Amino acid sequence: MLRVHAGLFMIDYRDIGGFVGQTSQWMVTHDAAGDLLSDLARERLVELVGSAADRVASVPVGHLLKTRVGRLLNQVSGEEINDFTYASALDAMKQLSNDILIEFQRPVFLMIPDEKADYYLEPAPFGDDVLRAFPEAHYDITHAARCVALDEWTAVVMYSMRALEPALRHLGKKLKIKAHKTIDYQDWNVIIEGVEKAAKTMPTGKKAGAKAAQAKQFYSDIAAQFFFVKEAWRNPVMHANVKYDEPDAIKIYQHARSILQQLAAGGSP
Numbered sequence: 001m002l003r004v005h006a007g008l009f010m011i012d013y014r015d016i017g018g019f020v021g022q023t024s025q026w027m028v029t030h031d032a033a034g035d036l037l038s039d040l041a042r043e044r045l046v047e048l049v050g051s052a053a054d055r056v057a058s059v060p061v062g063h064l065l066k067t068r069v070g071r072l073l074n075q076v077s078g079e080e081i082n083d084f085t086y087a088s089a090l091d092a093m094k095q096l097s098n099d100i101l102i103e104f105q106r107p108v109f110l111m112i113p114d115e116k117a118d119y120y121l122e123p124a125p126f127g128d129d130v131l132r133a134f135p136e137a138h139y140d141i142t143h144a145a146r147c148v149a150l151d152e153w154t155a156v157v158m159y160s161m162r163a164l165e166p167a168l169r170h171l172g173k174k175l176k177i178k179a180h181k182t183i184d185y186q187d188w189n190v191i192i193e194g195v196e197k198a199a200k201t202m203p204t205g206k207k208a209g210a211k212a213a214q215a216k217q218f219y220s221d222i223a224a225q226f227f228f229v230k231e232a233w234r235n236p237v238m239h240a241n242v243k244y245d246e247p248d249a250i251k252i253y254q255h256a257r258s259i260l261q262q263l264a265a266g267g268s269p
Contacts, residue, residue, distance in 0.1 A: 120149035133264035153249035
């Protein structure tokens with residue numbers, strides 16, 4: 001999806017309209033249609049055309065608008081600018097304004113409200129610690145966040161579940177869980193059971209010390225959380241008959257973020 005800030009085009013369109021209005025008024029009050037542009041008017045014309053050209057170059061507009069803006073830019077950038085009269089400048093800017101209006105009537109634009117803009121624009125939606133700890137989850141985290149901005153609630157859940165997977169596999173490798181195939185291709189359930197088993201076999205009591213007890217509790221809790229997530233959301237979201245609305249999707253998104261932040265913070269000794 002192309003990212004466009006519509007406000008910038010609105011500013012250009014407004015400024016061109018302002019130039020047209022002021023030029024029209026000057027021509028009428030001073031009978032100046034055939035007069036060459038003043039230095040100030042020439043500078044403003046060059047500025048407006050240059051801004052419009054930059055904006056048009058940033059989006060895939062039609063060939064007609066590109067051609068006309070390019071031709072006008074060449075004119076105002078060279079010696080031809082000295083031949084512009086108030087009438088010719090007015091005609092050129094009216095045509096540019098009309099071309100922009102016609103061009104942007106065709107595409108469909110989606111507007112993201114202010115309160116959701118950060119979900120789409122934030123480079124690290126779950127925080128820098130999570131990004132550093134699980135860089136392989138970045139794609140799914142950013143897509144989960146963007147889907148929040150776009151009200152794609154079932155997709156929010158799917159991407160949130162995918163974002164958790166690198167962390168679970170990281171746990172499996174850290175605890176050296178043995179399985180019939182490598183952790184990178186292992187089923188969630190096998191890894192969760194392995195984490196749970198590892199937690200149960202960790203030493204306890206006074207001799208083991210506080211750190212060992214803390215680790216046992218940490219891995220037991222994490223295993224329980226991943227099991228709950230798998231049963232409640234990960235497995236169901238893969239079926240076409242399951243759909244999610246905003247409250248549930250936001251809750252799941254926040255739960256996934258909480259788990260990853262907990263793991264990235266180094267909750268285990």
